[in-house]
Amino acid sequence: MQAPDALRAQLEEYLLALELSPYLHGQAESVRYAVSGGKRVRGVLCLATAEAAGARVADALPAAAALEFVHAFSLVHDDLPGLDDDAERRGRPSVWAEFGEGVAVLAGDALLAEAFRLALVYESPAVARELAQATLGMIGGQYLDISGSDVDLAELHRLKTGRLFAAAVGLGLRVAGVPESEQVAWRVFSEELGLLFQVVDDVLDGDGYAVTLGAAEARAFAAEVAERSRARLAAIDADTAVLDDLVDGLAVRTA
């Protein structure tokens, strides 16, 4: 089993060497810009799940890259002036601020299409099917986020953040060929992990759960969800030590 840092390094190398569609012409520059600099939480989770479930890490790289592309797509479009209007991302200009709004819209589109191209390298359509469902969930979550009042916040987070975390685990299982009937314990874990990520995010940003629960309560809730995540892992019949490390990392992260 490889440690998270080793998995991250392999994914980074794979993403750097990845050939984009030649059809994209100059559009490729903004796509590469959008993909660079991420923490790769979802991709690494996919790789660690795949290896724990019996797959070779190399076989899960296209799925992990597809998840990172979908994540990047969502950030590029969320940052647009018509949505969150963020001119900065990861300490540098966001894609629209760097390349203009038109190119940024197309960059997000290209990221999503490339994500499906990656998810479709597998012989079975199962990986791409799960990615499509997760993407629709994310989009629905973002819709709830911008449509404002009277929104169920738990549902918003389950969709906007949770679907892609669930898909990270789900794609790893599919690459490993785990039968549907044996996926339940893993999937329950993925729901807790998505929630953990969201609560810690809110604590760090001072919004969401940090507002509704208060900062101290939100921190305690994060610790509780981390504990539940570990308990879910313990119930899985596989060596989940690396996934335990990921839980620890997400629980104590400061950025």
Place this chain on the structure above:
Amino acid sequence: MQAPDALRAQLEEYLLALELSPYLHGQAESVRYAVSGGKRVRGVLCLATAEAAGARVADALPAAAALEFVHAFSLVHDDLPGLDDDAERRGRPSVWAEFGEGVAVLAGDALLAEAFRLALVYESPAVARELAQATLGMIGGQYLDISGSDVDLAELHRLKTGRLFAAAVGLGLRVAGVPESEQVAWRVFSEELGLLFQVVDDVLDGDGYAVTLGAAEARAFAAEVAERSRARLAAIDADTAVLDDLVDGLAVRTA
């Protein structure tokens, strides 16, 4: 063999009855708005190809719908203020003019993700793979279109319009299970048909080929490409009478 109008009616019925992802919540309204009112040229071409190549029309409906969703996605995003800034489409407000920019960005995203969900109902990933490549081509063409000067116009059109026309034929062939080795004649036809659509479009809009060739020359060129399209069809070992009707319809269309 069913006539184009009968194919169009079936596709329209299928699109109306289609269930979107429940995850989309209120976002579904803008998605339905964006899909309604099209001429279904690409979808009908897919259905006619599939039937001519030996498939049942019903089996090709998800692929045809996926093409219409990708086409609608491209229109919704192209119309955005940051791209072509069109407030009107099909004689009514464009999606951003009706629902706002943020919802329009998400509507295009949802259309693309739903298109892949539809293309992934097939057991083989071949349909979705070809759709991903075609989508990347369209996006590259749109990039060339907005990036302005010094662009190869023929390449721009081959990508922006041509890739989805080629995919309409290609998806029909894949649904029918035509082996790669027997697809060449069909694919040569699809390239001519995409060009025909573009030239007639330019004649009707008074731009593109109507400017570079002059209106009369462009009309003559359209007639020549229509003739070439018919010759390509004649070389295919199948009953292509309905596809001949589609060529005739595209050659003389006035809207």
